[in-house]
Amino acid sequence: MNRQTYTIAVVPGDGIGKEITPVAQEVMEKATEGMAGFKYVDFDLGAERYLRDGAVLPDEELERIKQTDAILLGAIGDPRIHAGVLERGLLLKLRFGLDQYVNLRPCKLYKGVESPLKNPGDIDFVVVREGTEGLYCGAGGAIRKDTPDEVATEVSVNTAYGVERVVRYAYELAMKRRRHITLVHKKNVLINAGDMWQRIVDRVGQEYPEVSHDYQHIDAATIFMVTDPGRFDVVLTDNLFGDILTDEAGSVVGGVGYSASGCINASGKYPSMFEPIHGSAPDIAGKGIANPTAAVLSAAMLLRNLGLDEPAVLIENAVEADIEQNASRRRSTADVGRDILGRL
Amino acid sequence: MNRQTYTIAVVPGDGIGKEITPVAQEVMEKATEGMAGFKYVDFDLGAERYLRDGAVLPDEELERIKQTDAILLGAIGDPRIHAGVLERGLLLKLRFGLDQYVNLRPCKLYKGVESPLKNPGDIDFVVVREGTEGLYCGAGGAIRKDTPDEVATEVSVNTAYGVERVVRYAYELAMKRRRHITLVHKKNVLINAGDMWQRIVDRVGQEYPEVSHDYQHIDAATIFMVTDPGRFDVVLTDNLFGDILTDEAGSVVGGVGYSASGCINASGKYPSMFEPIHGSAPDIAGKGIANPTAAVLSAAMLLRNLGLDEPAVLIENAVEADIEQNASRRRSTADVGRDILGRL
Ligand SMILES: CC(C)[C@H](C(=O)O)[C@@H](O)C(=O)O
Ligand SMILES: CC(C)[C@H](C(=O)O)[C@@H](O)C(=O)O
Secondary structure, three states, X not given: OOOEEEEEEEEEEOOOHXXXXXXXXXXXXXXXXXXXXXXXXXXXXXXXXXXXXXXXXXXXXXXXXXXXXXXXXXXXXOOOOOOOXXXXXXXXXXXXXXXXXXXXXXXXXXXXXXXXXXXXXXXXXEEEEEOOOEEEEEEEEEEOOOOOOOEEEEEEEEEHHHHHXXXXXXXXXXXXXXXXXXXXXXXXXXXXXXXXXXXXXXXXXXXXXXXXXXXXXXXXXXXXXXXXXXXXXXXXXXXXXXXXXXXXXXXXOOOHHHOEEEEEOOXXXXXXXXXXXXXXXXXXXXXXXXXXXXXXXXXXXXXXXXOOHHHHHHHHHHHHHHHHHHOOOOOOHHXXXXXXXXXX | OOOEEEEEEEEEEOOOXXXXXXXXXXXXXXXXXXXXXXXXXXXXXXXXXXXXXXXXXXXXXXXXXXXXXXXXXXXXXOOOOOOOHHHHHHHHHHHHHOXXXXXXXXXXOOOOOOOOEOXXXXXXXXXXXXXXXXXXXXEEEEEOOOOOOOXXXXXXXXXXXXXXXXXXXXXXXXXXXXXXXXXXXXXXXXXXXXXXHHHHHXXXXXXXXXXXXXXXXXXXXXXXXXXXXXHOOEEEEOHHHHHHXXXXXXHHOOOHHHOEEEEEOOOOOOOEEEEEOOOOOOOOOOOOOOOOHHHHHHHHHHHHHOOOHHHHHHHHHHHHHHHHHHOOOOOOHHHHHHHXXXXX
């Protein structure tokens, strides 16, 4: 058996990112023993680096990241730093610079986890969030800043090229699942972008007659997420709506602590990136109590992205069993890691 | 006693709007008996009018609406009509044309109503949603439509003028409540608009040392709305985030069927408009089973806006008592109306 070695860029980032990422790496290692090897390249990026030398993500480092096979990211964000500096300059620079146009966010209510909902039902869907367009593209500005006549704009840029490729991804995914797509937008107000999304979904959908699709306004979708989340299979949406909906979904399945995500360049041109959807949680950082489950599940997504399906499934099953048995217990980061490792 | 007469523009609109609006009018009438009189001017606007003669909201009719003291609106939207035509051309044309810059949306969990949450706690907050700016301003477009090279944009326009006036409204409101404001935005990504909102809240806040304020990203806010909605008092946010958050909030307090809203021109230059936050619900329209509670509560908001606080409180108390006793029963639109009237 040819034991392949992959180069993984590791960006632990800020806050609890530093605590959960090593756990995810350990689990990856163990699950792939004898099957694959990893060469980790650590990137010191995030708040501390920025405070130390002012660098957020130098182009040269982005170029080095481009040479890797995949990226494992912890969390980015620090209250000491003005909002947007790290998010735009690091996290979004990665997503955009590596053209990670599919932001894949599975949402599942695991057995043993308590949902805040009275009747959650079976929740198991995937949000396919566009990752390189929309309001996230940074095309905005301000004039007359700090005066009573200030005007600030934010521009959502949407292209048929960018929408069609993520729509196709969603249809392919739906074919492997329950064959239903829900497009979420706000086409009754954002008539230009919404109309384009709808037309492209309708058109591509003709190539997938087995997949049904419907549409919900984002406001209505936030209602169904609370009243009937079981109705969703593949949720397809733009960058901002996907951000909002997946955090709400995370809370509905018992907390974003269980929610992994992949920022995927599905063309394979650049490496894809895997990260928990939760943030750096400065309030609990440094205490050794952060739950590494979402980071571990992100590592499983990373493996699957490299074609290592078997160890990915191994990890997912171990996590699922661990959650079912222990979700109600208070455990340290290390304990959760040890428990998951013990099941591999 | 000087019995004043007010002119009310009535726009029942589409679907269940036609069924619930007359109930709201009846309740208004009864609650103000001997205190005030109303001259109703009906406006035939919405899907049927549009299908009949192609008119959405002719300028001449908007001018006539401007002459009234307040507007009572049912619901707008019809699946037969391309998304956006009625929403932009009628509902938003009213909100923008009448400069209704405060979109006020109280969210309360009434006794007797079952929340979908296991532990909802005491929920009683108000969302102050900006109503005349942001992504709703209609500044977008598309080029190369229907080709693989299509580009569609949506522009969020935000002005210090527009933000400051709604921020001031929120602070005044907070002074009458529990004195806490939560600004909701996405300032880590929408850095231009978000930064301006934050600066204006900080600056105006200095004039209200009794009012504390904090900040949440919209994605985090959707989490707290599910895990701890009791923490909110006054939620201050932009047009799109307010739309999304109030629908989620509506579901958390047991369904948007209890959620009223006011589109308020707080300068008094043009009339304000009062409407349920739910839509036209085509699936149940015409069956006489729509719950008129949100419309009745909208009428109470309308009365308060005219300075008729006493009948407004009367209606709110009647509704509250009615809900407590009957929320779990299935009642027709007429029955709910009768029950509320019976308590006045
Ligand atoms: C940190 C922030 C820029 C990011 C986003 O908005 O995409 C986060 O909320 C997420 O969902 O990954
Ligand atoms: C119908 C639609 C244009 C409207 C909005 O988005 O404001 C509605 O959802 C609301 O919340 O009043």
